Structures are given as structure tokens and as C-alpha cells.
Amino acid sequence: GQQVMQIPQYQHVQEGEDFTTYCNSSTTLSNIQWYKQRPGGHPVFLIQLVKSGEVKKQKRLTFQFGEAKKNSSLHITATQTTDVGTYFCAGVPSGTYKYIFGTGTRLKVLA
């Protein structure tokens, strides 16, 4: 079936280091969204990417959508303790209306 894989599963970084999580789909996606979930909380929408090769920035966060629209990445520059949480990508396979969530990357930032 359609799958969206995310790597790494876990990442521990020192505060101030950079962090990247990657999302890979087995099929072409019409769009992809990124969510952040704090421990014990619910997913919160961060951003949506629609166009091939699209790059969007939110302060220290940079999001990319691959040229083939099958992969995406989230890069955080100079992590802070407030960045702790699990980051999920969620993609819509072309021709469907359902988001398939990735397995998530749990980020821990050590002060």
C-alpha cells in the first residue's frame, strides 16, 4: 500500500545544533504538510507544500518539497529547547483525498 517513511525515528541534539528530518513517499504526492506534536499533546499544523521543488521558511525552520514530489525535508537551524517534540509529515497521494502520516521523528534537545 501507499507508505510515507520518515527518518530518523529519533534525534538527540545539543542546543544550538542543526536538525533535519526526511520524509519519503512510495508514490507521488499532490501536497505535503508538516506537523509538530509536543509530548502529551496533539499535532499542530506547521506548513503546507504544494509545488515541485518548493522551499518555505518559518524563522529557523526550512521546509522543502522534492522535484519529483515524492520526498520532503524539514531543517531546523540552531535548535532550542522549545523545539522538542515529534515532527510528522503528512502527504496526500495524487488522486486521493486522504493524508498518509509519516511515522514521525522525535527530537530531543539537550541544554
Added chain:
Amino acid sequence: NAGVTQTPKFQVLKTGQSMTLQCAQDMNHNSMYWYRQDPGMGLRLIYYSASEGTTDKGEVPNGYNVSRLNKREFSLRLESAAPSQTSVYFCASSASLLGRDGQTQYFGPGTRLLVL
């Protein structure tokens, strides 16, 4: 605006018991969704409702039923709970059906369910 609300927050059931998880949104959204989240599995779509009066199966619908009671409310029912249904359940809503124009999903706080 409360956004998306869910009740109950926590529930413990015995195998074979039934229960209904309630979800309501006050954002006048057309589409609503039920997900379950298991450790290391991400979120998986159980059922969704594109608009009032319609429901469709998601990725993991077996063992569940849903009712779109009105535009605001979307309930999830477990007729005969099983330990495999121990999970955190999230309800979400969006202005229109996801994927069609990439609407943002707004999630509720979740219901933590333990089936013994």
C-alpha cells in the same frame, strides 16, 4: 472558539465493552476525521466525513463505526472493544476535504483509551 473538543480525555474498557468517543468543532468546518496514534506508527486514518451526511473508510476502519450527527459533531463507536484498540484517538477537522486544496487540519486534544 474552543476549536476541536473531544470527550472523554481518558477511558479504560474491558474487552467486549462498547463506547462512543465524541468530537465537536466550532469552526464551521465541513470535513472531519478520526485518527488513531500508536507508538512508532504515526497517525492512521480510521474514518472521515467529507461533509455532513457522508462518511468514508480510511486506512484502518475495522472494529469501528462513525456517525456524522450534524455539521459540528462526529462520533466514533467501538462496538466490542479489543486490546488491539488501545491507542490515543484524535479527531480533526478542516474547512473542506483534504487533498482537494490542501486544507489545514485542526486536531482535538485526544482521547487515551486502554482496553484490558
